[in-house]
Amino acid sequence: MDFIKEKLEQGEYRLTRQRQVILDVMQEAEGEHLTAEEVLLAARRQSPRLGIATVYRTLERLASLGILYKSRFDEGKHRYEMADASQHHHHHIQCVGCGRIFELAEGLLDGIENEVNQQGFAVINHRLTIYAMCPQCKSE
Amino acid sequence: MDFIKEKLEQGEYRLTRQRQVILDVMQEAEGEHLTAEEVLLAARRQSPRLGIATVYRTLERLASLGILYKSRFDEGKHRYEMADASQHHHHHIQCVGCGRIFELAEGLLDGIENEVNQQGFAVINHRLTIYAMCPQCKSE
DNA sequence: TCAATAATGATAATCATTATCATTTTGGTA
């Protein structure tokens, strides 16, 4: 939590009330992947005058600082979650039955990454989403 | 080429002039990944009155028949290419330098897929994009 | 305290895609 404040202060980035509220929302949404609209809804309980533009600006900024992790599934919008300090990037399984999103451990793609580097590329990042039926949906 | 006509005819799907032109464009764009707008531009050389709505409808239809393969990179729009009959799905490397898109062999993810199935899921599909510097951009 | 700068929020603009609907084309049928 405090590494966040550090990052914020390093980056000449003021921790305003609005930003604090948005951060709180994100931290309380453990395990969820929220859209900007969903963040707005939740944040307005603390800060009713909050505008959607500020939410977009803040989420974008926090993501570029590595504090949030931004993903997009097969919808027209982005989703955000707290970035665990340890994992550079991680991947998801989206259930095609119930739509729920599950986490996938990091490092699964190291082999592939190596192979691609061998071919002369320099891998910088990658994004993987697996579409599956989750155990529960499977058994129905 | 002819498996396309089969599929089209099976699916009570008329091969109109517009659709033929769009297919031609896609087949001539070997190795490219085109947006709807780009398809429209090219197709209008053969069929100047072609409308964008028809392009969207046709691309969508052909993709759902498995004739085209639809992807989205870190842009706000989709890109289409002919689906090679053999490969169910394939993956891409996008160069963060020049933006070019390279193909990645299929089957790389079979290991991961098995692992996820082991955990009780039933994997249906997956999407992977690797971001890297391509050999040329790397050497500059 | 004051001026410079940053942040906010309302709202307009953007842009890809989808929906609507009147018109045209097609394929079968009498």
Place this chain on the structure above:
DNA sequence: TACCAAAATGATAATGATTATCATTATTGA
């Protein structure tokens, strides 16, 4: 061959997420 119903087309409006604009407000440091 003439006609009808269904399918397809194209112009255009609508949608929805995101970004840009800009006047107002808040914060900072001298």
